[in-house]
Amino acid sequence: MPNDVRLMPRLDEIGVRRLLGSPDLLREGTMAERLAAAASSITHAASGGSRASQEDLQALLDGLTALAVQHGFPNRGGANDRATFDAACGAWLGEGDILHGAEAMRDDVWACVACCIAPGIVLWRFEDGHPDRFRGGVRNTFQRLWLRACAVDRGEGHKDRWGLLRALSEDASVQITERPGIGADSNIARALAEAWVVTSARVGSNRMEPLTRRAVRMIRRDNEITCFGALSEQERSARVQGVFERAEKA
Amino acid sequence: MVEIAFPYLRLDGDAVAAGPWLATLDGEPCVIDNHQIEHFDYSASLRMERDVSVDFARAADEIGIAADSLQLLCIVTQGTGNQRIPRGQQIVARQLLDAEHPSANLEIAVHGHDVSRSLHLATELVLFSAGSTIGRLSPKHRGARLWKDSIRISVDPGGMRFPMETVSFAEAFSEGHRDALWFLDWSPQHLDQEFTSSVRLYLNEDRPEFVEAVQNGGDIVLRMLICSVAGQMIRSAITLDHFPPDPAIGTPGSTGSVVEAWIKQAFPGQSVGSVRTLAENDPARFDLSIGSLFKGELDAE
Numbered sequence: 413m414p415n416d417v418r419l420m421p422r423l424d425e426i427g428v429r430r431l432l433g434s435p436d437l438l439r440e441g442t443m444a445e446r447l448a449a450a451a452s453s454i455t456h457a458a459s460g461g462s463r464a465s466q467e468d469l470q471a472l473l474d475g476l477t478a479l480a481v482q483h484g485f486p487n488r489g490g491a492n493d494r495a496t497f498d499a500a501c502g503a504w505l506g507e508g509d510i511l512h513g514a515e516a517m518r519d520d521v522w523a524c525v526a527c528c529i530a531p532g533i534v535l536w537r538f539e540d541g542h543p544d545r546f547r548g549g550v551r552n553t554f555q556r557l558w559l560r561a562c563a564v565d566r567g568e569g570h571k572d573r574w575g576l577l578r579a580l581s582e583d584a585s586v587q588i589t590e591r592p593g594i595g596a597d598s599n600i601a602r603a604l605a606e607a608w609v610v611t612s613a614r615v616g617s618n619r620m621e622p623l624t625r626r627a628v629r630m631i632r633r634d635n636e637i638t639c640f641g642a643l644s645e646q647e648r649s650a651r652v653q654g655v656f657e658r659a660e661k662a
Numbered sequence: 663m664v665e666i667a668f669p670y671l672r673l674d675g676d677a678v679a680a681g682p683w684l685a686t687l688d689g690e691p692c693v694i695d696n697h698q699i700e701h702f703d704y705s706a707s708l709r710m711e712r713d714v715s716v717d718f719a720r721a722a723d724e725i726g727i728a729a730d731s732l733q734l735l736c737i738v739t740q741g742t743g744n745q746r747i748p749r750g751q752q753i754v755a756r757q758l759l760d761a762e763h764p765s766a767n768l769e770i771a772v773h774g775h776d777v778s779r780s781l782h783l784a785t786e787l788v789l790f791s792a793g794s795t796i797g798r799l800s801p802k803h804r805g806a807r808l809w810k811d812s813i814r815i816s817v818d819p820g821g822m823r824f825p826m827e828t829v830s831f832a833e834a835f836s837e838g839h840r841d842a843l844w845f846l847d848w849s850p851q852h853l854d855q856e857f858t859s860s861v862r863l864y865l866n867e868d869r870p871e872f873v874e875a876v877q878n879g880g881d882i883v884l885r886m887l888i889c890s891v892a893g894q895m896i897r898s899a900i901t902l903d904h905f906p907p908d909p910a911i912g913t914p915g916s917t918g919s920v921v922e923a924w925i926k927q928a929f930p931g932q933s934v935g936s937v938r939t940l941a942e943n944d945p946a947r948f949d950l951s952i953g954s955l956f957k958g959e960l961d962a963e
Binding site: 417419424425426429430433452457458459460461513514515517518519548549550559562592596597598599636637638639640641642643647 | 668670704705706739741742743748749750751752756774776778786788803804805806807827834836847855859862864
């Protein structure tokens with residue numbers, strides 16, 4: 413991998429603002445037009461790989477578009493379609509060979525994906541077009557899916573590698589992957605997600621929202637004094653499941 | 663910073679001897695200067711090594727566990743991502759220590775393509791087994807955190823400073839403002855987000871004399887500017903219902919935590935409510951207190 417790192421375009425905040433101020437360009441423009449319009453706000457890492465080519469960026473756009481089309485893009489798609497798009501897109505980004513590793517941890521890279529490469533999909537997925545869905549960060553349309561995939565990936569050899577992406581509700585995904593101490597550590601995040609699935613099957617998904625919030629809060633506190641990563645997978649699962657049971661009774 | 667009240671005894675440090683991290687970059691010895699490594703990119707190969715040893719008799723005494731039954735796990739967690747809050751982390755080394763094997767040689771390989779902006783290495787001693795003879799306040803559960811030391815190394819030198827850059831306001835703001843000197847880009851609604859990625863100070867490059875004054879004018883000009891910035895953020899934050907952040911779930915390095923730290927430094931011993939009252943009733947004294955911030959702490963790019 414070190415020799416084929418693609419250096420992705422990075423879009424700074426001024427560039428984000430400039431493109432958000434041009435809704436026609438976001439909706440109707442081409443990727444090339446948007447990249448040109450934001451050129452003074454786009455940078456790349458100075459070294460360490462080779463710049464992503466136009467073909468690489470087009471392949472990224474084509475892949476995202478194909479998935480979105482399967483779920484109703486550009487003119488159809490209800491809440492369920494969008495949720496299944498999220499799971500499928502997360503898995504695709506998680507396995508992706510264009511955008512990964514250190515480049516995928518950068519907010520400005522995802523800002524460029526959302527603003528320059530695939531803003532049409534952002535506007536389809538989030539009709540209100542909130543700026544946070546374009547900016548880099550945990551609420552970015554695509555970055556959040558990549559973060560979710562990293563957090564709950566069961567591993568390449570697993571027969572249902574991305575099952576947790578499909579199983580978690582939107583609220584659970586947010587609770588687990590958008591909390592820095594939790595989402596960054598895939599051991600904890602995965603244990604939480606597995607425990608969520610078990611608990612949801614037992615108590616019913618309609619009860620899970622407040623219960624998950626309580627459990628995540630308890631795990632975050634517990635994680636300050638207990639190193640979950642130092643436990644075996646079995647111990648960790650039992651500990652996290654126990655937290656859900658305590659949260660259920662609280 | 664969030665203060666943790668641990669419900670059990672911990673190692674106070676005298677029982678632990680931890681050597682410095684020694685680094686090799688692409689096969690050559692490398693100096694970690696001021697928490698930075700230069701010439702690091704995605705193709706870099708970094709090896710980090712350190713020794714940690716535990717005086718088990720002392721450790722056992724400190725936490726009230728018999729030395730011959732105490733087992734500790736020494737682990738290294740590698741994190742990367744934003745400047746203060748790792749966005750991805752994993753345990754990259756672990757060694758079991760006991761009275762007969764009290765030392766660990768920790769060696770890790772860090773691949774450049776896994777590191778974004780900064781590398782966090784946390785070395786920890788956690789309880790593996792306590793045996794049956796333990797005191798009332800002794801740690802009992804496997805994984806209990808007993809000792810920690812951490813280092814954050816920037817591989818993106820600009821990121822260590824106040825996030826600041828120059829842009830043309832004539833181009834950036836279609837609605838005007840071409841003569842403004844600076845613009846602070848942040849949102850009081852996003853206090854939970856990482857400071858270094860959610861706050862950015864833009865200097866107007868259409869006013870080169872101002873940019874030059876900030877970059878070359880020394881500590882005074884920069885302090886005046888950053889105190890104005892801090893004043894704006896503190897004034898906004900103290901009016902919000904969700905400020906200060908809940909210490910149980912607050913995140914070190916978040917914008918809310920940074921603003922709270924400024925308030926504690928500028929208004930020692932005062933509650934947010936009393937600072938708000940001061941801002942409303944005596945704005946001159948409020949600004950005077952903010953003006954005391956950042957002495958000797960700033961560095962312009």
